[in-house]
Amino acid sequence: MGPDGVASLSRPLNRALYACIRGAIQEGSLAPATRMPPQRDLAVELGLSRNTVMFAYEQLMAEGYLTARTGSGTFVADTAPERFLNASVIVATDPQRQGAVPMPGLSPRGQRLIANASASSTQWGAFMPGVPDLARFPHRRYAQIAAKLWRQPHPEWLSYSHGGGLPALREAVAAHLRVARSVQCDASQVLITEGIHQAIDLVVRMLGTPGETAWVEEPAYWGIRGVLEVSDIGMVPRPVDAEGMTLPDTGAVLRRPAPRFIFVTPSHQYPLGAVLSLKRRRELLEFARRQGSWIVEDDYDSEFRFSGQPIPSLQGLEPDAPVIYIGTFSKTLYPGLRMGYMVLPKPIAAAFQTAHAELYRAGHLMTQATVAEFMQAGDYAAHIRRMRPLYARRRAILAGLIEQYLGPDALHEHASNAGLHLVLRLPDGVDDAAVAARAREQGIMVRPLSRYYMTPSVQRGLLLGYACVPEESIAPAFHTLMRCLH
Ligand SMILES: Cc1ncc(COP(=O)(O)O)c(C=O)c1O
Known part of the structure; x- marks a missing residue:
């Protein structure tokens, strides 16, 4: 689909046409590879405006039902997402899963979620992306704080949570984010979550209305897509270049309905690594203000930047920005902690805190008290300071091996010197999922880059996490991976 593809689910005629074509694809009367009539012809035939047909086609393309081939037209996609989902029994096709599991009776949402599931059954070892070095977690110090708190636990810490989490932790998070990420906030805006998936779920439930759309980076973190799959919010992929998420030209923006949400990883685009340029940040903020969209800033790993200045958050760039920071x-x-945070604009913060308790019956206050003290005592900042040079060295070793054996072009050109993973590019024809599966058989965990795309025009590559691999293990693991590549 074109870079400006936006869905219009709010206009009844588009909606009707979209639903009609989608239904025909799902029930098989429009078979895969069928050539669709040109938009102009269909508009004349049905007595509709060209725009109506264009909106319907673009939504179907965004959802993967149709594909456009330059110069030859629009076709029914071979991989229409619900073609197999509508069967009463579906099969999990992820090769990483333990065999195929039939799942009868799931709702369409449940089926969509399972069909797109991407969480790996193994979460530790070379080169698992996104996992920090858990062997270096200062567990003795953490256990000391936890043990002290457990000797005299506050009864409230053992009860349900309400109001967004433990005040001491919200204070500590606000203080950290003001200093480390230039986030403009105080503790009243902070909500403690069980991580970024939960934060996205809450945002969409609280601010989204069925039929609205969200812009999602293309490629993007698969977890966002999973959460959006079970909402009634349509996803519109926005391509990413060396300056981060691209924005449509002004004419296209005016012709199409505004997205309700814009999900973006501005400080370190996931997974390709670009930094959203200052010019784009300003444009994005202006666009969101004008169109009434919410920007959701996912700042998942920005503490780990290995050269240059830290990239300040988008949220802190302008006062009263329409940004929800997560x-x-x-x-x-460590990921198993299942703890994260949101920073909300003041007018909606209290409502979100109440909704969080109503929806998820939040708790873990004892753990929150431990993390709060860990932060207040300076252990959190010290741990990050210790891990930063360690990860920088591991990154340099892995990047050096890739350059030595595959040449400088094998590293993705958008990558910045930050984060916990690298992207190794593969030539277009290579089946990166097959390479990842082969590597896995040899005990090496990598993720195929193509899995992070929604549209058929994917780049091939592998995501390699280096943070959890001790220095001395990087070269042996890399050589095993090389054998799988050849
Ligand atoms: C871009 C991005 N957002 C969010 C997450 C997950 O965050 P959490 O563990 O808090 O759910 C990840 C994990 O790798 C990620 O890469």
């Missing part, structure tokens, strides 16, 4: 302790502490 972050996680998964990379700085």
Whole structure:
């Protein structure tokens, strides 16, 4: 689909046409590879405006039902997402899963979620992307704080949470984000979550209305797509270049309905690594203000930048920006902690805190008290300071091996010197999913880059996480991977 593809689900005629074509694809009367009539012809035939047909086609392309081939027209896609989902029994096709599992009776949402599931059954070892070095977690110090708190636990810490999490932790998070990420906030705006997935779920439930759309980076973190799959919000992929998420030209913006949400990783685009340029940041903020969209800034790993100045958050760039900032302790502490945070604009903060308790019956206050003290005592900042040079060295070793064996072009050109993973590019014809599966058989965990795309025009490559691999293990693991590549 074109870079400006936007869905219009709010206009009844588009909606009707979209639903009609989608239904025909799902029930098989429009078979895969069928050539669709040109938009102009269909508009004349049905007595509709050309725009109506264009909106319907673009939504179907965004959802993967149709594909456009330059110069030859629009076709029914071979991989229409619900073609197999509508069967009463579906099969999990992820090769990483333990065999195929039939799942009868799931709702269409449940089926969509399972069909797109991407969480790996193994989460530790070379080169698992996105996992920090858990062997270096200062567990003795953490356990000392936890043990002290457990000797005299506050009864409230053992009860349900309400109001957005433990005040001491919200204070500590606000203080950290003001200093480390230039986020403009105080503790009243902070909400402690169980991580970024939950934060996105809450945002969409609280601010989204069925039929609205969200812009999602293309490629993007698969977890966002999973959460959006089970909402009634349509996803519109926005291509990414060396300056981060691209924006449509002004004419296209005016012709199409505004997205309700814009999900973006401005400080370190996931997974390709670009930094959203200042010019784009300003344009994005202006666009969101004008169109009434919410920007959701996913700042998942920005504590780990190895050269140059830290990239300040988008949220802090302008006062009263329409930005919901979300972050996680998964990379700085450990993913199993299941703890993250949101920073909300003041007018909606209290409503979100109440909704969080109503929806998820939040808790883990004892753990929150431990993390709060860990932060207040300076252990959190010290741990990040210790891990930063360690990850920088591991990154340099892996990047050096890739350059030595595959040449400088094998590293993705958008990558910045930051984060916990690298992207190794593969030539277009290579089946990166097959390479990843082969590597896995040899005990090496990598993720195929093509899995991060929604549209058929994918780049091939592998995501290699280096943070969890001790220095001395990087070269042996890399050589095993090389054998799988050849
Ligand atoms: C871009 C991005 N956002 C969010 C997450 C997950 O965050 P959490 O562990 O808090 O759910 C990840 C994990 O790798 C990620 O890469």
